Amino acid sequence: MNRLQTLEAAGQAVWLDFIDRKFMAEGGLKKLVEEDGLTGVTSNPSIFEKAMGHGDAYDAQLKAEVEGDPRTVEGTYEALAIKDIQDACDTLRPVYDRLDAKDGYVSMEVSPYLAMETETTLAAAKRLWGEVNRPNLMIKIPGTDPGVPAIHDAIEAGVNINVTLLFSLDAYKKVLEAYISGLEARVAKGEAIDRIASVASFFVSRIDGMIDKKIDALGTDEAKAIRGKVAIANAKLAYQHYLEVSGSARWRALAEKGAQPQRLLWASTGTKDKAYSDVLYVETLIGRDTVNTMPPATMDAFRDHGETSNSLVADIDDAEKVLATAEKLGLDLDGVTAQLVKDGVKSFADAADALYGAIAAKRGKLLEGKLDTIQADLPADLDANVKDAIEKARSEGWARKLWAHDASMWTGGDEGKWLGWLPAAEGKQVDIAALQSLTQEAKKYKDVVLLGMGGSSLGPEVMGLILGGGSPRLHALDSTDPGQVATVADSIDPANTLFIVSSKSGSTMEPELLRAYFFARCEQAVGEGKAGGRFVAVTDPGSKLEAAAKKDGFAHIFYGDPTIGGRYSVLSVFGMVPSAAIGIDVAGFFDVVKVMTHSVGPDAPPAANPGFELGAIIGAAAVAGRDKLTLVPSPSLKPFGSWLEQLIAESTGKQGKGIVPVDLEPLGEPADYGDDRLFVHLHLDGDEMSADHAKLDALQASGQPIVTIKLAKKEDIGQEFVRWEVATAVAGAIIGIDPFDQPDVEDAKIQTRELIGEYEKSGSLKPETAFFKDNDFAFYAPAKIEGGDAAAILKAHLSTANAGDYFGFLAYIERNEAHEAAIEAMRVDVRDAKTIATVAGFGPRFLHSTGQAYKGGPKEGIFLTITREPSQDIAIPGNRASFGTVQLAQARGDMDVLASRGQRVLRVHLKDEKSGPEALARALEAATKA
Numbered sequence: 001m002n003r004l005q006t007l008e009a010a011g012q013a014v015w016l017d018f019i020d021r022k023f024m025a026e027g028g029l030k031k032l033v034e035e036d037g038l039t040g041v042t043s044n045p046s047i048f049e050k051a052m053g054h055g056d057a058y059d060a061q062l063k064a065e066v067e068g069d070p071r072t073v074e075g076t077y078e079a080l081a082i083k084d085i086q087d088a089c090d091t092l093r094p095v096y097d098r099l100d101a102k103d104g105y106v107s108m109e110v111s112p113y114l115a116m117e118t119e120t121t122l123a124a125a126k127r128l129w130g131e132v133n134r135p136n137l138m139i140k141i142p143g144t145d146p147g148v149p150a151i152h153d154a155i156e157a158g159v160n161i162n163v164t165l166l167f168s169l170d171a172y173k174k175v176l177e178a179y180i181s182g183l184e185a186r187v188a189k190g191e192a193i194d195r196i197a198s199v200a201s202f203f204v205s206r207i208d209g210m211i212d213k214k215i216d217a218l219g220t221d222e223a224k225a226i227r228g229k230v231a232i233a234n235a236k237l238a239y240q241h242y243l244e245v246s247g248s249a250r251w252r253a254l255a256e257k258g259a260q261p262q263r264l265l266w267a268s269t270g271t272k273d274k275a276y277s278d279v280l281y282v283e284t285l286i287g288r289d290t291v292n293t294m295p296p297a298t299m300d301a302f303r304d305h306g307e308t309s310n311s312l313v314a315d316i317d318d319a320e321k322v323l324a325t326a327e328k329l330g331l332d333l334d335g336v337t338a339q340l341v342k343d344g345v346k347s348f349a350d351a352a353d354a355l356y357g358a359i360a361a362k363r364g365k366l367l368e369g370k371l372d373t374i375q376a377d378l379p380a381d382l383d384a385n386v387k388d389a390i391e392k393a394r395s396e397g398w399a400r401k402l403w404a405h406d407a408s409m410w411t412g413g414d415e416g417k418w419l420g421w422l423p424a425a426e427g428k429q430v431d432i433a434a435l436q437s438l439t440q441e442a443k444k445y446k447d448v449v450l451l452g453m454g455g456s457s458l459g460p461e462v463m464g465l466i467l468g469g470g471s472p473r474l475h476a477l478d479s480t481d482p483g484q485v486a487t488v489a490d491s492i493d494p495a496n497t498l499f500i501v502s503s504k505s506g507s508t509m510e511p512e513l514l515r516a517y518f519f520a521r522c523e524q525a526v527g528e529g530k531a532g533g534r535f536v537a538v539t540d541p542g543s544k545l546e547a548a549a550k551k552d553g554f555a556h557i558f559y560g561d562p563t564i565g566g567r568y569s570v571l572s573v574f575g576m577v578p579s580a581a582i583g584i585d586v587a588g589f590f591d592v593v594k595v596m597t598h599s600v601g602p603d604a605p606p607a608a609n610p611g612f613e614l615g616a617i618i619g620a621a622a623v624a625g626r627d628k629l630t631l632v633p634s635p636s637l638k639p640f641g642s643w644l645e646q647l648i649a650e651s652t653g654k655q656g657k658g659i660v661p662v663d664l665e666p667l668g669e670p671a672d673y674g675d676d677r678l679f680v681h682l683h684l685d686g687d688e689m690s691a692d693h694a695k696l697d698a699l700q701a702s703g704q705p706i707v708t709i710k711l712a713k714k715e716d717i718g719q720e721f722v723r724w725e726v727a728t729a730v731a732g733a734i735i736g737i738d739p740f741d742q743p744d745v746e747d748a749k750i751q752t753r754e755l756i757g758e759y760e761k762s763g764s765l766k767p768e769t770a771f772f773k774d775n776d777f778a779f780y781a782p783a784k785i786e787g788g789d790a791a792a793i794l795k796a797h798l799s800t801a802n803a804g805d806y807f808g809f810l811a812y813i814e815r816n817e818a819h820e821a822a823i824e825a826m827r828v829d830v831r832d833a834k835t836i837a838t839v840a841g842f843g844p845r846f847l848h849s850t851g852q853a854y855k856g857g858p859k860e861g862i863f864l865t866i867t868r869e870p871s872q873d874i875a876i877p878g879n880r881a882s883f884g885t886v887q888l889a890q891a892r893g894d895m896d897v898l899a900s901r902g903q904r905v906l907r908v909h910l911k912d913e914k915s916g917p918e919a920l921a922r923a924l925e926a927a928t929k930a
């Protein structure tokens, strides 16, 4: 009989507080069972972190897991842990059988993140019990206040329970009561109790760890006399309570029915203070019906030189005196044990973060090719800020908060009510079968015209431009520009077109006007009363659009989720209905998207969570003044920026803070940039862009921060929707704003409505006076800008630019290639002359997108609003105002609000629609070169 076996003879079971796949594969556990009489195993998140986070023992199973249908990070962890626990259970099974279920148990802990939640803890306990499916399993539940009812219910449900994280006598008493009442509840239902086992794990050494520090601080002889004794005294008194309850009539009634005692288990029995014997917390706590779970080193030490005696019931008076002295000295054992519960919960959560982080990182590598990658090359100061942001997010559990709809990571307002986009990213908002049938139905059309603004048009446009291309063709129309409306109207045959009217609120002005126009055209083409069958509405329930669609007999109405804001709606019906209509395989699309959704889950700690990694970078960069998020997409991914701009700008640009997205600005040389930029390069494998890569290398060498996101195939773009939505929500938390409201766009809408309202009454817009006119232009501004010609006025406007400012072209003209090219050239002129970022938007499209940040974001904007005399205008059925008038009113309303927000504004009105843009480009070139 070796020394460890003498413990068994004294009535104490020896368990191992350790698990490791390699150790088990090499027969280590079996050897302990056979040679030392080991009768149980305990695990916890720290133990699994040590096992799985290092080495390669788990890699083969991890690979197999990832190659199948990749699960969440937690799902992957559980698959690995369950295999170990099952193997350990099987190794201990002969013990369990021999002792007739009195011992031979292996413990597995529920997620430590649930330690303060009753219902989820109970559900997790039952789920793991079913999944491990071994009678000699014990589920570990913390003995916290919320854990106690879960323990009762789990026992009642017939689940073996190891109560963990017990420090105080009071908590132990509650736990023992929960066990007994759980058994009684079973008896009351006529259920067996003889094979239900439980242990109550009292953590020993951690108490001394904290109390001894206080003793050392006091430094008196009286204090020193109880050094290293408080934890043991506390445990001894807990055992006294156990003995008392075991002798009670209540317990005897259960024992007669075969109930097993809930044994006290001494945990945390490795000696931390080198001044003490390495078997202190074993030798002093030996008694009948107890368990000591030991780390391997303590077990080795006891096997070597441990002494067994009946120590647990010895010197109880002394134990009481020790605790009395502790109280007299004000060591506050209650406070210490309460703190230890908190620390224990936190340290297991920290261990789980490390464990899940290690798994997420390995999983991410194994998913290469299936999961878009991200790499950040950041200057040291920004890198340090990003690391701080990630650590803050980790220690405050933001990933879990996000998925639990806990607004405390933002402003603590109503953010939690706006997170419907998370389940939508798993495909839960859409009805795939309905979308598939729409795909079939839409095959008979040549064109699909989508009428919507912002979130209701930008996502589908990206889908169409990157993943579409077949038949029918998608035309996303998000403008009141008469030229642009005419271009779409002229390129389709209304009889052969499916119209999708898309508006979450159902009351946005532009889609309402466009619906009136195209419905009338369609009726003209197919006959009165027949147009409705060619129209589909996408809207939130109860909207004005829903009512109109019903009245006009639309073919379908697809309903959105009101807990999803427009810019987060691409993976809901707003993105997916138009996608399905143009033949995109939505089910296949979500299979790809879900790989990312499962990688950004509550269980993926920020450092290994692709959404949080990016969010921390863009948020920390913005706070540090690098608030111009400059996109560098590879050619096939160029359309993505329009969607991303809205998401970032509308979400973060408010209260004078936020991120200004810079899209479609050609890449320049290091000297063209200030230190307000963060470059994000989106790269699709196979796209040729060596010239841009050389420029990016030069930028990186010059100290600019570069983030590179890589996609293996264009279908993977769906993953970027998810990554950026999470990243934006996280950046919002770092910046300190609510990323789900858009307070400033409303004001421009009000101004516009007022102007149009007046027009509807009077037939003209409110008069305005240009402060300067020539043959090509008329200039308007809140205050006259001095200058003898257009170039001089533009130069004066530009001269207000300081480092960190940005210049915006707000073009209320048709969005076409020629105009895009002209504006691009003007942007480069301004950027290179002033070393500031430039942005551009076509109106009114950008009003429902970046417009929020221009108004509400950083006061760094210098704007040039461009309007023109339309060469052709289009009347809107039922309205006095034409599209051209509406657009002009929008430009004026927008400019007024920008000015009222303290941004610098100037409007140039082009007299000739055709020659105007070029004339403006010339004047601007002169202004920048002069």
Ligand SMILES: O=P(O)(O)OC[C@H]1O[C@](O)(CO)[C@@H](O)[C@@H]1O
Binding pocket: 453, 454, 455, 456, 502, 503, 504, 505, 506, 507, 508, 511, 566, 567, 650, 742, 745, 746, 847, 848, 849
């Ligand atoms: O889908 P709706 O309600 O028509 O809104 C369109 C867009 O307008 C905005 O409300 C901004 O004006 C965006 O947030 C939104 O995506």
